Amino acid sequence: MSVKFWINCFWLGTSFVVCLANANSSQFSYNPALNGYFLEGDLQSFCVSDDEGIKCFGGGGPFNWADSYSGLQQELWTSAPSEIDPRALSVAYKVGCFINNLRELNCWGQSDSGLLDVPTFGGKVRDVAISDRNVCAITNFELTCWGVKNPPYGTVPRLDKVIRIFGGGDSMCALDSTGLVCWGAVEQINETPSLSSVDDLSIKYKTACAINAGEVTCWGDNTYGLLNVPAIINAKRIAVGVYFACAIAEEGIVCWGTLPEELGDISAFENPLDLILGASGLCVLEVQGVTCLSNRNLEKTP
Secondary structure: OOOOOOOEOOOOOOOOEEEOOOOOOOEEEEOOOOOOOOOEOOOOOEEEEEOOEEEEEOOOOOOOOOHHHOOOOHHHHHOOOOOOOOOEEEEEOOEEEEEOOOOOEEEEEOOOOOOOOOOOOOOOEEEEEEOOOEEEEEEOOEEEEEEOOOOOOOOOOOOOOOOEEEEEOOEEEEEEOOEEEEEEOOHHHHOOOOOOOOOEEEEEOOEEEEEEOOEEEEEEOOOOOOOOOOOOOOOOEEEEOOOEEEEEEOOEEEEEEOOOOOOOOHHHOOOOOEEEEOOOEEEEEEOOEEEEEEOOOOOOOO
């Protein structure tokens, strides 16, 4: 699974999870004991799960990414759980959810939209994803969603044998036996391309990108050129930001769209495992840990 700011998390190992939101520090490094890993995020902060539990940075945590976000997620970061071996982790806005080693779902944070009203499941939870207004989880190949029930957010389409779930912004996407299906408030994302399988998927605002058999497909809004995907060889991971998108491929990290000035040298990452984008920067997971680059300089850094 993967950790995103959490859009989704997918378990690739035993004890390392990274949740990311806005990579808005000029440079940030964190070096955990790396066994397995997660990497996922959005616009404000990120969390790392290591042998000591889930640690969260930014958005009111140990430091603030930006003054406008000061205290925005204070409740989320100060109440991060002590789970040391999550199987999946997803975070969005002020809410985080993780699946423990018994495949039970636990959520924490602050919400006025019912995101913390976790229902009782009749089986083991296999995957979880959070958007700004909903949480969805998979049990027994069936999808259960809660949070804002008003259309279009709470209108889940008919699905058959759900395999994966992805969330971000005002959208959710699920992979079932018929292919990829998306729903939510963004019509451009709901017009889903025909994809029978998805290896990775990222959603940000009005744009989504997916990897299918090494090929990147993006759809939605192209205001900043995010749909102008360059030639990429065997893409493995994908991350969509506000103004640009990046993929990890055979040639390293490849980015397109409207890249921030003075972002830093992304070619310096020799063996990237995963990445996440914020409004003005990116965070990259390597074997030695996580490094975040941005064109913003903040008064507080970890």
